[in-house]
Amino acid sequence: MKRILLVEDDPNLGLLLQDYLQLKGKFEVVLCVDGDEGLRAFTKQEFDLCILDVMMPKKDGFTLGKEIRKINVNVPVIFATAKAMMEDKASAYDLGGDDYITKPFRIEELLLRINALLKRVAQKEPVDAGPSQSTFQIGDYTFDYTTQLIHYKGQQQKLSTKEAELLQLLCLKKNAVLTREEALLSIWHDDNYFNGRSMDVFLSKLRKYLKEDPKVEILNVHGKGYKLLVN
Numbered sequence: 001m002k003r004i005l006l007v008e009d010d011p012n013l014g015l016l017l018q019d020y021l022q023l024k025g026k027f028e029v030v031l032c033v034d035g036d037e038g039l040r041a042f043t044k045q046e047f048d049l050c051i052l053d054v055m056m057p058k059k060d061g062f063t064l065g066k067e068i069r070k071i072n073v074n075v076p077v078i079f080a081t082a083k084a085m086m087e088d089k090a091s092a093y094d095l096g097g098d099d100y101i102t103k104p105f106r107i108e109e110l111l112l113r114i115n116a117l118l119k120r121v122a123q124k125e126p127v128d129a130g131p132s133q134s135t136f137q138i139g140d141y142t143f144d145y146t147t148q149l150i151h152y153k154g155q156q157q158k159l160s161t162k163e164a165e166l167l168q169l170l171c172l173k174k175n176a177v178l179t180r181e182e183a184l185l186s187i188w189h190d191d192n193y194f195n196g197r198s199m200d201v202f203l204s205k206l207r208k209y210l211k212e213d214p215k216v217e218i219l220n221v222h223g224k225g226y227k228l229l230v231n
Contacts, residue, residue: 001026001027001028002027002028002049002118003027003028003029003030003048004027004029004030004047004049004051004114005030005032005038005041005042005045005050006018006029006032006051007031007033007037007038007050007052007053007056007061007064008031008032008051008053009034009055009057010053011033014031016107017029017031017107017110018031020107020111021114024111025111025114025115027114034056034057034058034059035057035058035059035060035061035063035064036058036059039059039064039067039068042068042071042072048075048076048121049077049078049114049118050068050075050076050077050078051077051110051114052077052078052079052080053079053080054079054081054092055081061079061080061081062079062092062095065077065079065095065097066095073158073160074121076098076099076117076118076120076121077097077099078097078098078100078101078110078113078114078117079092079097079100079101080100080101080102080103080110081100081102081103082102082103082104097198099113099117100194101113120189121161134146136171136174138213138228138230139210139213139215139216139230139231140152140153140212140213140216141213141216143167143171145164145167145168148160148161148163148164150209150210152212157209159209160202162187162198162202163202163205163206165187166183166187166199166202166203166206167206169182169186170206170218170226170227170228173227174228174230175227175228175229175230176227177221177224177225177227178226178227179224179225180196180225181225182225183199183226184196187199203218206218215230215231217229
């Protein structure tokens with residue numbers, strides 16, 4: 001049984017969601033009423049997915065999400081809020097959120113999104129790569145897709161799942177153009193604006209991870225996509 005962390009300060013909504021997801025989704029749902037309680041719960045148990053209300057006392061959902069990401073870079077996170085501001089949605093994806101749902105929402109829609117995220121995690125496989133293509137040489141860096149690690153001169157950098165998937169796509173098309181649409185559909189399965197904004201954040205992080213080797217660049221190809229250039 002999959003375990004979900006639900007952090008919601010509205011007790012009525014929280015209990016309603018908990019009961020529905022346990023009954024219809026067959027999940028174990030741990031309900032917390034504020035961010036501090038949610039963080040304590042996350043550090044004590046393993047969770048397969050987190051649903052975080054954004055507007056909460058003590059610790060807001062974005063802050064909680066950031067702290068969860070420091071502990072586990074891979075657990076799927078859905079942010080829920082009554083605020084439909086564009087900046088909030090961008091913030092959610094910048095923090096590594098996997099989805100964002102605006103209140104009021106249909107509980108059935110939330111369940112669909114949960115199942116889609118869990119299915120995506122379960123089916124995570126190297127894209128178009130056989131076993132021999134799980135390790136890539138990028139200049140002086142070695143990238144292991146399976147462990148999601150970049151190795152460089154005795155040091156290593158752990159990548160999130162989406163960072164690893166994006167870098168793998170770039171490696172598979174090294175010195176060639178990876179179109180923006182192809183990357184979005186392969187990783188996010190949707191090329192909407194918010195997923196594109198999220199991908200831009202991950203690209204910036206990858207550039208930072210690879211900046212020590214001057215022979216390596218991730219270029220923007222105007223109107224097309226990106227190119228991992230290795231000289």
